[in-house]
Amino acid sequence: MGxxxxxxxxxxxxxxxxxxxxxxxxxxxKREIVRRIVHSQAFASSPALRAFLLYVTEHAVSSTxxxxxxxxxxxxxxxxxxxxxxxxxxxxRVRAHELRQRLDKYFSTEGAHEPIIVSIPKGSYVPVxxxxxxxxxxxxxxxxxxxxxxRWIPWALCVSLAAAVLFLTVSNWKIQSAPHAQPPPVSxxxxxxxxxxxxxxxxxxxxxxxSFALWQDMAGQELNLADYLSRKYLQTAIGNPKLRxxxxxxxxxxxxxxxxxxxxEVARTFGGKLNSQYARNVDIRELRKSNVVLIGSRRxxxxxxxxxxxxxxxxxxxxxxxxxxxxxxxxxxxxxxxxTIPVVFDxxxxxxxxxxxxxxxxxxxxxxxxxxxxxVEGLNMQATEAGGEIVTNPERLKLLLHxxxxxxxxxxxxxxxxxxxxxxxxxxxxxxxxxxxxxxxx
Numbered sequence: 001m002g003x004x005x006x007x008x009x010x011x012x013x014x015x016x017x018x019x020x021x022x023x024x025x026x027x028x029x030k031r032e033i034v035r036r037i038v039h040s041q042a043f044a045s046s047p048a049l050r051a052f053l054l055y056v057t058e059h060a061v062s063s064t065x066x067x068x069x070x071x072x073x074x075x076x077x078x079x080x081x082x083x084x085x086x087x088x089x090x091x092x093r094v095r096a097h098e099l100r101q102r103l104d105k106y107f108s109t110e111g112a113h114e115p116i117i118v119s120i121p122k123g124s125y126v127p128v129x130x131x132x133x134x135x136x137x138x139x140x141x142x143x144x145x146x147x148x149x150x151r152w153i154p155w156a157l158c159v160s161l162a163a164a165v166l167f168l169t170v171s172n173w174k175i176q177s178a179p180h181a182q183p184p185p186v187s188x189x190x191x192x193x194x195x196x197x198x199x200x201x202x203x204x205x206x207x208x209x210x211s212f213a214l215w216q217d218m219a220g221q222e223l224n225l226a227d228y229l230s231r232k233y234l235q236t237a238i239g240n241p242k243l244r245x246x247x248x249x250x251x252x253x254x255x256x257x258x259x260x261x262x263x264x265e266v267a268r269t270f271g272g273k274l275n276s277q278y279a280r281n282v283d284i285r286e287l288r289k290s291n292v293v294l295i296g297s298r299r300x301x302x303x304x305x306x307x308x309x310x311x312x313x314x315x316x317x318x319x320x321x322x323x324x325x326x327x328x329x330x331x332x333x334x335x336x337x338x339x340t341i342p343v344v345f346d347x348x349x350x351x352x353x354x355x356x357x358x359x360x361x362x363x364x365x366x367x368x369x370x371x372x373x374x375x376v377e378g379l380n381m382q383a384t385e386a387g388g389e390i391v392t393n394p395e396r397l398k399l400l401l402h403x404x405x406x407x408x409x410x411x412x413x414x415x416x417x418x419x420x421x422x423x424x425x426x427x428x429x430x431x432x433x434x435x436x437x438x439x440x441x442x
Contacts, residue, residue, distance in 0.1 A: 025129055027061035033116055042106040045427040047385045049099050051077050051254025057127050068125050076251045184269045185394035187401055191412045194372055195291040196270035205263045207256040208296025209279040211249045228302040255381045256295045259388030288367040297377045307373055310364040312437045313418050315377055324379045326358055335435055341379050357423040359387035362416040382423040386431040403433050
């Protein structure tokens with residue numbers, strides 16, 4: 001899936017007075033640099049910018065640079081409708097400007113030690129990987145634990161386009177890493193250790209099918225898992241080229257991409273593997289035998305339906321407004337029967353408005369009782385982002401486990417938590433757990 005490893009060679013400057021040094025890097029090395037960038041504080045509050053950078057980087061590595069177009073970025077990364085017109089909606093150019101500013105901030109602060117600079121030149125969305133101008137000529141660059149000497153190549157031959165959604169176009173992207181040098185924090189070990197009982201054990205992460213959810217919105221239909229598996233949406237789309245084109249696309253949300261990267265880091269911590277899958281590629285037999293993380297709600301990740309019998313907070317839609325909501329099947333004192341967001345914000349207002357939103361985090365038995373499933377669902381992208389960060393950030397996870405009464409140092413048994421946060425343009429604030437079921441039964 002990535003680029004071939006470039007043989008070691010001496011450096012050969014090419015017109016270095018006119019351009020910064022461009023480097024021959026492997027795909028893995030480019031991904032490792034970008035992974036550090038998107039995990040930095042400079043990008044902490046903006047899942048959209050993280051997804052933007054991941055998208056263009058991964059498409060370069062996978063040699064699918066034809067997808068790095070303004071219109072595609074708007075649709076596949078920033079949530080615009082397939083027929084949106086970049087001439088009248090400059091969201092991609094605005095986000096690209098913000099991305100350049102965040103990159104400058106990272107490399108002047110947290111990334112000041114980085115020997116390689118990543119930039120997005122004006123007039124382009126193609127990331128450029130260049131050595132810092134002040135780096136000594138005789139120095140070596142270490143990226144991802146591999147020390148190599150770089151050779152210069154012409155600016156025109158630099159190909160560093162890629163897409164953080166590559167795993168959506170291939171089946172079975174497996175990331176294997178060596179064990180982390182430091183033991184995992186207690187909260188991470190208690191929560192995730194059950195996924196990695198043996199060295200090299202695999203965890204599956206299933207990203208949502210955003211195209212499927214959008215298709216349901218545009219077609220005015222609610223489909224279930226059986227419809228999804230039978231590809232009913234393809235049959236229904238016959239005669240409607242736009243709907244058929246929409247459902248043929250494979251895309252997911254920036255929140256899903258960001259969480260998948262964090263899950264890869266979790267797997268690396270335990271010396272395990274991450275099997276990153278797209279919802280449309282999953283086979284129920286594979287799901288049955290795996291520890292799995294399902295990202296997104298039932299409308300975009302229909303596999304969630306298999307686990308809802310274990311759950312109290314279940315995603316549905318308001319029959320009158322169509323707004324998404326979590327139904328509270330067995331409300332306790334001071335709990336609402338439902339938690340929802342305004343439908344207009346769900347549709348197109350998340351970049352301009354602040355409002356309360358909700359996520360659900362749950363550990364439930366998998367289809368085979370010997371395995372475990374973790375669900376991270378949100379009523380909108382920011383809510384899913386919040387849920388994903390809570391279960392992968394040691395301090396936030398520690399707070400959550402303390403709230404549910406978990407005994408530190410023991411594996412976390414099944415539970416369910418409803419998370420409330422303030423959804424803001426490009427991110428979220430004030431995430432906190434407000435209701436629990438522990439274990440995950442009414």
